[in-house]
Amino acid sequence: MEPTKPVQKKHTKSRLRRISDWLHLWLGIASGLIVFHLGVTGCIYVFQKEITEIIHRKEFFVEVPAKQQTLPLSTLKTNAEKALGGAKKISFITAYKAPGRAWEFGVYKAGNPQAFWYFDSVDYYDVVYVNPYNGKITLVADYKYEFFGVVKMLHWSFLINHPIGQQIIGWATFIFVFLLISGMIMWWPKNLKKSNFNKSFKIKWKAKFKRVNYDLHNVLGFYVMTICLMLALTGMVWAFQWFQSTVYVVAARSTAPPVQVDVISDSTKTIDAIPLDIAFETAKIKFREFERIGMSPAEGGTATIYASGYRGEETYWNYDELQFDQYSGKLLHWKNQSEKNAGEALIGMNYDIHVGAILGLPGKILAFFASFIAASLPITGFIIWWGKKKKKKNPAVADN
Numbered sequence: 523m524e525p526t527k528p529v530q531k532k533h534t535k536s537r538l539r540r541i542s543d544w545l546h547l548w549l550g551i552a553s554g555l556i557v558f559h560l561g562v563t564g565c566i567y568v569f570q571k572e573i574t575e576i577i578h579r580k581e582f583f584v585e586v587p588a589k590q591q592t593l594p595l596s597t598l599k600t601n602a603e604k605a606l607g608g609a610k611k612i613s614f615i616t617a618y619k620a621p622g623r624a625w626e627f628g629v630y631k632a633g634n635p636q637a638f639w640y641f642d643s644v645d646y647y648d649v650v651y652v653n654p655y656n657g658k659i660t661l662v663a664d665y666k667y668e669f670f671g672v673v674k675m676l677h678w679s680f681l682i683n684h685p686i687g688q689q690i691i692g693w694a695t696f697i698f699v700f701l702l703i704s705g706m707i708m709w710w711p712k713n714l715k716k717s718n719f720n721k722s723f724k725i726k727w728k729a730k731f732k733r734v735n736y737d738l739h740n741v742l743g744f745y746v747m748t749i750c751l752m753l754a755l756t757g758m759v760w761a762f763q764w765f766q767s768t769v770y771v772v773a774a775r776s777t778a779p780p781v782q783v784d785v786i787s788d789s790t791k792t793i794d795a796i797p798l799d800i801a802f803e804t805a806k807i808k809f810r811e812f813e814r815i816g817m818s819p820a821e822g823g824t825a826t827i828y829a830s831g832y833r834g835e836e837t838y839w840n841y842d843e844l845q846f847d848q849y850s851g852k853l854l855h856w857k858n859q860s861e862k863n864a865g866e867a868l869i870g871m872n873y874d875i876h877v878g879a880i881l882g883l884p885g886k887i888l889a890f891f892a893s894f895i896a897a898s899l900p901i902t903g904f905i906i907w908w909g910k911k912k913k914k915k916n917p918a919v920a921d922n
Contacts, residue, residue, distance in 0.1 A: 539707070546704040547907060549697050554900030556694035557701075561897025563677035564753070568877055568890045570670035571836060581661035584653045586621045592654040595802040595817065602627035602650035605659045610648065615817040617654070617802070620835075624651040624660045640675045641666065643683040678760070692761025698896075699754045702747050709740050732909055739902035742895045749892035756876040759869065766869065774865025785855045786824040787848040798827060800851025805829035805844055808856070812842075820848035827851075833859075837879050839871040 535543070575582055592598075599612050606629060616626040631645040644666050651661040665671045672681070679687030711722045720726075722744070725737040759766045771777055793800075798819060805815050809831030818828040827846040834840055845855040862870070874880040878889030 542704045542707055546701055546708065550701050550900065550903050551907070553694045553697040553701075554904060556690065557698050558897050558900050559680075560677060560691070560695070560698075560757075561893045561895075561899075563673050564893035565890055565897065566673050567670060567677060568886050568893065570673075574670065578651075578661060581651055582624050583622050584624055584655065584660065587655050590621055590655070593657050594796070594799045596796045596799050598625060598652050598654060598657055599627060599798070599819075601657045601659065602652055605650050605662055606648055610646070612650075612819065613821070615819075617815045617817065619813050619815075623654075625654045626651055628665075637683050640679070640681040640683050647671075688761050692758060695754050695757045695761060699751065699758075701899075702743075702751055702754070705740075705743050706747055709744050735902050735905050739899060739906060743899055746892040746895045749888055750896050753876060753889065753892060753896070756872050759872045770865035770869055772865075773868040774863045776863070776865070780863065780866050783855055783857070785826050785845045787820060787826050787854075789823065789849055791847065791850045791852070793850050795851070797846065797848055797851035801827045801829060801844075801846035801853075804846070804851070804853055805831065808844060808853075809842070816841075826854060834874075834879075837874045839867070839874050839880070 595615070595617070599615065602612055603610065610629040610631075612627045612629055614628045614630070616628075618625065626649055628647075628649040630647045633643050633645040635643065637643040647664070647666040649663045649665055650659060651663070652658070653660055675681050677691075679691055681687070682690075709722065721737075723741060725741050726733055729737075759769055798817070802815075802817060805817070809815055809829075812831035812833055813835045814832050816828075816830040816832065820827050825848060827848050829844040829846065830841045831844075832838065832841045840859055842859055843857045844853060846852060847854055859867070871880060876889075878885035878887070881888070
């Protein structure tokens, strides 16, 4: 009697589809822990503003006097520097249009640029919160070790200062983009009959764990795919200079870099008044309709005082920029948001898109759930693979 030949399994998928499925499996396993890390840290960071304001409500929000008259910015700056011991000079300021908000006065100094870890690359990063009406200090925060600041750097580069940190994050994100696309191909139903519709768009909660896990991976992955793609692509803008340049060129439709205007201060034109106060008062007039003003005192002999007017309460992309002479407070240059080309505008939006803030609270909620589901995908995917692996090792006995 001749031996029975094993039945060759006929492939119903194309070669390209089989390669895509194979890559989806093994690239998913290779990048799973990093994707999980990015999803979890992203979830935690999304609502950092809201959580911090709840924790420090008494320090961030102050009583408003009847006249609502704020002290000169230079006085508040001096008070903030005294709170830091006098040796540290304030390098950035945030003043809010809304009454009852403490203003922020920050100092930052880089540490060892060759340091491997983040904490060694920062000498200090402090923010002083000041009551703008009476000049009293409400809080001195060490942002070098602040919880959400550390979470941000974990998300950014695993707290690694060396370029390898962002490269690891960047390439894992690149792989995640491929996984989203290949996963969409695997998910796509052959036809939209009711049975296939339910399998593709609904989670069968009453089924066994194996089926529920499968649905959690496929169905939830489909629903958040677009948002996760946006989160991943905006993350890649920071990780890879070549990708950022590509985004700029595509949006601007030009390889020409943004136009830079060289503006310098004239040390021969001095005044008796304090230039920073003059610059700030001018900025308040020019930015009358803006939600907050960022000020950066000049550093260096010909440097200028910078003022940025932000139209959003939390977002950073939509702003105008002023430059003032540091010796006279005279307005030297004004760049409007409308003057930026599409490439500048899109790159400027990157942070606000990445954290969901560009759509306000609804956008942040979407970013939170997308990040949460993204963190779950490596887990549910691994369980699917492990279940198939065990099934191959222990094949079911055929019925007689």
